[in-house]
Amino acid sequence: MSQFRTRALASVAAAASLSLLLAACGGGEDSDSAAKPTEATKGKVTLEFWSWTDGIEAQTKVWNKEHPETQIKFVNAAGDTAYQKLRAAVNAGTAPCLSKMDGMNLANFAADGLLTDITDVAGQYKGKYTAAAWNAVSPGGTTFGIPMGSSPLFTAYRADLFEKYGIEAPKTWDDLIAAGKKAQKKNKKVKIFNMAGEDPSTLVDLSWESGAQWYKAEDDHWVVDFTSPEALKAGDIVQQLVDNDLASNASYADPGVFKTWDLGTTIAMTTSTWQLPIYNTNFPKSKGKWQLADSPMFDTAKPQTSSNFDTLGVLKGCKYPDRAAEFAAWLSSSKESLTTLTDPASKSGLFPAVTDVSPYVDKIIPTEMFNGESDSAKVITDAASWVGDQWQYGPNYAAMYSEMQKQWGKVMKKEITVKEMLTSIEKWTVDDLNDKGIKAVAGS
Template sequence: MMRRTIPLVATVSALALTLAACSSGAASGGSDAADDGPITLDYWAWGTAQEPMVDAWNAAHPDIQVKRTDAGGGTDSSAKLVTATRGGNAPDVAIVEYNTLPAMIVAGVAADISGNVDGLDAEFAPGVWSQVTFDGATYGVPQDAGPQALTYNKAKFDELGIDVPTTWDEFADAAEKVHEADPDSYITTFAPAEFGGFAGLAQQAGAEWWSVDGDAWTVDFDDDASVAVADYWQDLIDRDLVLAEPLLTPEWNAKVNKGEVLSWPAGLWAAGVLYGVAEESAGDWAMAPMPQWTEGDPAVAFQGGSAVVVTTSTEHAEAAAEFARWMGTADEASAAQIEQGQYPASLAGQELTLESDAPLLTPEQDDYWQVAAEITKDTIPEISWGPNVNVASSAFQDAMSAAVTNGTPLRDALTETEAEVVDDMTTTGFEVTQK
């Protein structure tokens, strides 16, 4: 039985939080239900689970109706939230990934909802709740967690006689066997824009890109662990054993559907995404623990995971906070997440998985959620995220994409990313050192 979840801890300095307190509002107490009709909340959220979750909310709450907009995932959505907040047209509520929440606080996007979530911390493991609390204030309600795992096309693995790799060395050997058996097929994709995915793999290897001591930050993107991970993928790219291209393009989706991309090392949410682009292959797939950098060390990082935040722009803070609470804790919300392959952040939702069918992509894997629970218990504790993850993500995407296009070393892209991150933090007023 799943007992606890240890997620990444996003850390911001006192300076960052002071700036946020000056620029962001707080959700107020009391009810803001309209007297002349239902309230309509605008909600920005991506992912296949969101539509059934919102539908369930709307059916049960006729006085507070929610209109969902898919504004893009991850950093795309966060960047748009900052722009919309500055332009005065932000939504009432939004999904924000844990690693970008510090930046959303500093930018004045996420409101302090402490007064609306009293006692809610008991619904979550302490580490999960710590992802949304900073300097004693709460800025969101956790919705899902994304420990990294290997989602793979079991039917193709079986057809090719390939065992599920348990180490990254075995993964490289399997990549060679796949491509030898079918030159059009690859074991996976190295996607240069996947900042969160690479970060998770680097953290699994021991990297820590940001650390803070008081108000003094250390930034180290090209540490030995990160460089080793970059060199690993460089070797596979150079030998044409993995695809080096973006994910979720029409071309990539077609390859997944044809069985030419056989796995995706990513957060547990990958099953839902793959089902959305390759529904006809449902039943062919399974999920296993992530390969290990060091044999016998099962530690993995979280990739993604998100919270529902109330924005400082809303005129319906009470209703927005009520919606956020429901999305993070209601059984109906958790059930919709589970069906789509998301792993709920709440303790009750995680327990509910053990009574649930496997995700739609992997209907024949009876132990899916048991495996997920074991993976979650092995996640890495207290990885720090800096206050400018959005800048880091953009710099990483640009540098890695250029490296893949130009054939230059991936390790150099890490150095370029670090330089941009340090420059941005220094310009903003943070005390920064580099190792």
């Protein structure tokens, strides 16, 4: 999961207008103060850092020994209510300078005026990370954090059962559909894929890979487009999987979910780096029968994958944004830090968002899990280089995703079509943004 293709930078107008939108939403007397240029912090400082990733606290101790001028006070913020606690802390004026957060929550916090604009102080670190990763911390072109980790998409499949059913690793999504149909002719109970009723991530991945842009910052507003030709092309693949009963519907909340792959009921999946150790532990019967391959593509001549991103957001009220960015960049890009954090022994599950992931790939691959017939390291490295850089987390992405989860279950039950869901979600998202005072229009 090699360099990313260069992405077009957001226009200055888009960045400025987004800052105005964020200020309007923040509501506080000084809600736009974060957009002002930041002077370099002088002298010894201590800044608070919240995270819930294993192995991170040990790295902060390494940093503290080497950087007496910038001391990090680590707080383990683990728990289902971490984001609620973080919001409450910002509103109470007791927030940390820095906190872990995923890409969609960073965009949400930014839209609510809860983050600090660090564009000026963070620019020097931009070249360390992939374009797609930097995009994740820069909604609308304004930077609010530093990338931490990525999870580029690739395929894991039961090579033994693919051979048994006379199918090959699918190069395209159409190939996946065809392979699923062929396998079912030999075993009508087998499924080529899994789509849980509570989890629309398959549609997100396909939409990202197809080149769709659900959100796009443009001038003084957001363009919301869930029904573009690219988005509908992704939706059509999902619809075919549903209509032809090619996907199992094992819930990821079910502890027994792993059996569908381990026992060969489902024979392929799109997956990522952080999941590999989990499979190695939970696939006892099929160990050594798996193989990695590229994620299916929409256009093999222009390969494009998707990825979730972990970030380190700089919170509103942080007195030392330059030091926070410096520490965050060290933690997420220095060889010293990444050599430890990408080691499975750290239990962090981290895969970096830097431009060159090659030093960190081999050790994350559980070799006993795979049959050794493909170059697993190359599959992962290529996936990292192919993450589409057009994708943008919009201001209400987290709320939109919750709404999509509600409708996704109806799609899986064949009560509504994917296109009907996408049309509905587009309207819901536009209405929700406008209700929040953030100007948005439908794109199609």
